[in-house]
Amino acid sequence: MSVDGENLVIAQLYPDELGVTGDSGNVLAISTRLERAGATVTVVHHRIGDALVSRPDIVVIGNGPLSAVRSVIDDLRRIAPDLTEWVASGLPLLAVGAGMEALGESIVTPDGETIDGIGVFPLSTDRAGARHAGYLVVDSSVGRIVGFEDHRTVTTRRDGAAPFGRVTSGVTGTAGFEDGVRVSNAIGTRVQGPVLPLNPVLTDFLIARALERRGLDWSAGPSHAELDRLAEEARGVILANIDHVFSTI
Template sequence: MSVADETVVILQLFPAELGVTGDSGNVLALATRLERAGGTATVLHHRIGDALPAERPDIVVIGNGPLSAVRSVIGDLRRIAPELTEWVAAGIPLLAVGAGMEALGERIVAPDGETIDGIGVFPVTTDRAGARHAGYLVVESSVGRIVGFEDHRTVTTRRDGAAPFGQVTSGVTGTAGFEDGVRVSNAIGTRVQGPVLPLNPVLTDFLIARALERRGLDWSATPAHAELDRLAEEARGVILANIDHAFSTI
């Protein structure tokens, strides 16, 4: 069975507050790959106070932002936490980048010592008072090699037994040799920015494949995706060629 004529619903949470590092590019990457295969992508935006869609979405995306943005959305996120928890338990694919991963975790400790309770979808806690990490990085993950960049001052700790998203194998900002993010079923939390999906078709295809297999459909890249893959490979090549360069500013 083919994705042609299928409609895939992508739900982006809090795009205004948690979308400051090109996170709309992650949604665009998903939609474009689906459309190149003959499918249709319907993108929904959840804003503070909105009702969630009556029907479950196929893919959920939540992006990155400052601590002030987390504070502004956390109340609404707690309101919709039962549904998000149910969706993840049901295997709906979810991508959470940076602060989005933190808010979906159990607890965030701010630099001033304030504790912000997350919603517990991810078994992680985050300390926001770490050293700054700003540079390119490579993560070897269960879905393939992921490249991009990081810019944060956080230390994320997983609960015992929780699975990381992957292992950081390259980077000069102090995270090489450590593990990145977290994975629960088909929900992935990561520090990799870029935005991560346009740079890494293998991760985009993973999320789409997990969504479509819930309908009994198969997914794989086709010749229609060749140009997207070529552009991604060129951008990845630039990152890999400059992997030893740390950023002084972003």
Template sequence: MSSSSAIPVSILELYPDELEASGERGNVTALTARLERAGHLVTVTQHSIGQRVPNDADIVVIGNGPVSAVRAVHSDLLENASGLRTLADDGVPFFAVGAGAELLGGGITLTDGSILSGLGIFPFNARRGVPRQVGYIVVEAAQGTIVGFEDNASEWNLDSGAVPLGVVTSGGGNGNGREGVLSGASIATQTKGPVLPLNPSLTDAVIRAALERRDVAYAPSAAHAELDRLAAKSREVIVANVKSVFTTI
């Protein structure tokens, strides 16, 4: 495996016009910034309704949105199911947040009892209509302590044997003491914020998986220090205020 090769990296962002309710563009920005500081040329392709997904993505990102947005993109997502599943089967890491992750799971049971089928890329099913969880969240994961913000009324039920992203130490997460779910190198999470700028170790895990798939090693360097410093400052604020009470309107 090469430790120094700088290669072009392609990020596929799914439905940025509909699924960006929690600032998920920041996740793409974080990935781009850290890749560029490692010397890679980054291309971001935004997939919109009516298009076909490309077959050469190195990372796939999808964000969060309301039920209306989920319904709006659902048909197009199913039309592109084969292409997205092929990317996942080929080991391309997906980073999925909130409602976008639910669309890539087994299905979503809505409050009226109807079910929106998912792509089955992530091993879980979502159920809407549970008490809303709003506030800061802290999760202990293999990538270290993950912090962020949550605002959801979904319960994620993982398939038997599925591995969560981590264990919740403060907040709600999936609704059962766990947060998110893993599928190979892909990550689904309820943590927002956006989460990747706040958690460089998580961002680096996604990047490392993408580059190792192309036989290129990755490690952050001095060029990443300022990004890490800014993230640390923001993380300190969240940890200091983790018990703050938030209200919904």
């Protein structure tokens, strides 16, 4: 549908520290689909010490090493009350990898230190697990998600917390296990790629929830056909090589 005249704000949290696995591509996927439907998009990069944007339409936080989590965690705690309220109100949020961990309740480092998260997501993370690096497929609450993973973590959700989905294909030891977490319209996942350009169904979920809060409906149209075709081709390559295990990434 057309969303001419709408201006949507995307907030990307800590793009310098938590943006190392193509996470700017997730922001670009959202903004491009909106712009092709006639909307204008403002992307706000929240950095350490910045005043938090008053109320964006979509929030994205990406992946990074443990050192990056350490560098942003104090600032993340500063803005935690706003993030908690936004998620409770149904604002759509995507958190990938370390971003999901930091929004959780705790992270146990390989040397046994515990880093307190901000508790937006009801999960804890142990970073001393076996390495998982390869392609994977997740059957999620919003559709089939394709991408890859590269991490040494074990994530445990609190009893009753909903996963984002279940890993149905992959050769890195996670097939059959549940991926990530979902709280209202906030999604945490291990799927990289970046995940949104590869999976328009997830991008459209975030956009639809943002526009729903404005009383508007959303569906992809002819202007999105080429984006969808490119995504489907990339997904096909992954699915054709799903048994490949990465030695390095």
